[in-house]
Amino acid sequence: MPLHESGYDRRRLRQWLAGDARADGVARRDMLRLLAAAGLTAAVPTALAAPAAAATTAAAGIVKPVPEDWFTIRGTNAETKFPSLAGTGYHTPIDHFFVRNHTSTPVLDAETWKLTVWGDGLAREEPVEFTLDDLKRFPATTRSAFVECAGNGRSFFTTQQGQPVTGTAWTLGAIGTARWKGVRLAEVLRRAGLTRHAVDVLPRGLDAEYVTADGTNLGHVRRPLPLAKALDDVLLAYEMNGEPLPPDHGHPVRVLVPSWVGIASIKWVGDIEVAAQPLYSPWNTDFYRLFGDAYPEGGSAPLTHQTLKSAFELDWNASLPAGAEHRLTGRSWSGAGGVVRVDVSTDGGTTWRRARLHDAPCRAGWVRWSTDWRPATAGTYTLLARATDTTGRTQPEATVPNTQGYLFDAVVRHPVQVG
Structure with a gap:
């Protein structure tokens, strides 16, 4: 386990033991890993019971503390309160950065993580694998960019315009700007054997499969990118504001698609399909299109750029x-x-x-x-x-x-x- 992750685990464990965080949404095996990393397994009750005092700085499915002065909890998500950004500088501090989860934050081991690149848009039939160390051997690129949920501001359709809509009732805090460091996706695709037949690139996350309210399993969160965008300014980011990505923001590697809706910036990326034909997923067919009286019956084209x-x-x-x-x-x-x-x-x-x-x-x-x-x-x-x-x-x-x-x-x- 890298030193930075071990240090993070020790910090999180101390907060949990002190009652400043709780283990909701963290699998037992992951909590035991945190305990082992700190050498404190014997000091914690076997049942992993929550502290007696109410935890006010944690949320189910989110690893980092989310104090109420900085965040509004919305289900599995944490919205940044804009007043908390006053005086924080251009880049959003990691501890203030909003969290958008479809399920819950996975705790992944950077040492065993691998990125698999595969598909009929590559010159070779067998998948190509990259470790984190492999990615760090590529020339590094640093880019400042915001990540923003496509539904940011959603609540104002109802409160300001009187129109009912579905989805998380964000105000304006589902956005954060950070300095991201990583490798250009274009470099990785070319190393994997990209061919002129490729048209779409589909990153897929390693968080739990997403199950809708009616019980439909949609699988892992994934959303295709057109090849032109993938080869333009997209990063496979492994650092955020000069630090390794924390779990809630995609550790160990996430996709960063500057200026596009946040769903394109897949966190915890585990594999990327490169296809010689257009690809689809629920996240660019059922979701993240515009439906309604002002739009075609099948909805608008899939959302790309964020708005103003x-x-x-x-x-x-x-x-x-x-x-x-x-x-x-x-x-x-x-x-x-x-x-x-x-x-x-x-x-x-x-x-x-x-x-x-x-x-x-x-x-x-x-x-x-x-x-x-x-x-x-x-x-x-x-x-x-x-x-x-x-x-x-x-x-x-x-x-x-x-x-x-x-x-x-x-x-x-x-x-x-x-x-």
Whole structure:
């Protein structure tokens, strides 16, 4: 076991023993591995009973602590609270980074992990295997990029537009930006024997098979990429913000598809099929298309680029004193182009002022921004932030609805109380 993983395991075990985390969603064999790594197997009850004190910083199926000051738990997911990002810098700290799980976080051993590349889009019939050490022998590439769930902002279809949708009721915190290090997927595919007949590439995760509410087993999470995208800017990432990937974010290796919807960035990747014909999975047929009255009967094309959004680093219904100067801060991002302008309104959209941008535009990243505001009188105010990107697109007042609540991009109405 690599030193970094052993250190992580010891840290997690100490938190569990202290009552700061619990073992929900962690298989017994994985907990025993943590105990053995720390040399403390005999010190823990055989039944692995939860500590008597309620654990307030852990969630079922998620390994890292998710303190309520930083996260909102949504089933098997943890949404980052945007106010917690204020002052954290451009890259989202790993301990603040949101978690999107279809099932639960697997605890994988980097020493025994292998990536299998196979399919009729390769020159050889037998699969090709790569260890983590093999990947690290390739030239390394570092790239800053956000990962964002396609349903980020979904709750506003209902709360702001009055339209019912299905899926996790994210507000705006299902996004994080990190500095990723790894090997270009193109390099690995070429080493595996990519041929001119290849058209699609299908990464598959090593998390548990996904079973729907009606009992249908959809298998491991997987979603195909067109070859052109796979050969462009996609990484097989093994580091995040200068550290080895933690379990919740794909340890030991994940796919990173910059600027695309998060489902494309498969975590815990175990195999990649390279095919000479188009590939499909439930995650680009039943899910991650747009369905509804405004779309064809079979739905839109599979989702690719993320959309345009803005968020304040401020509590919902925050209380602010009247007559005082406040520095409003936030972040805006787009999957289609870098954000070049952010306008802010403090009166519900009657008037707008241009915010100061603190980062250069970047297609796969976000910009931090700020503006000063001195509310003269007490009352309820509605704040709005509206971004424009390098394609010339500006956030609209409303988003065309779709039944699964993807790609909400309208300006969000953020209430505050001034007293």
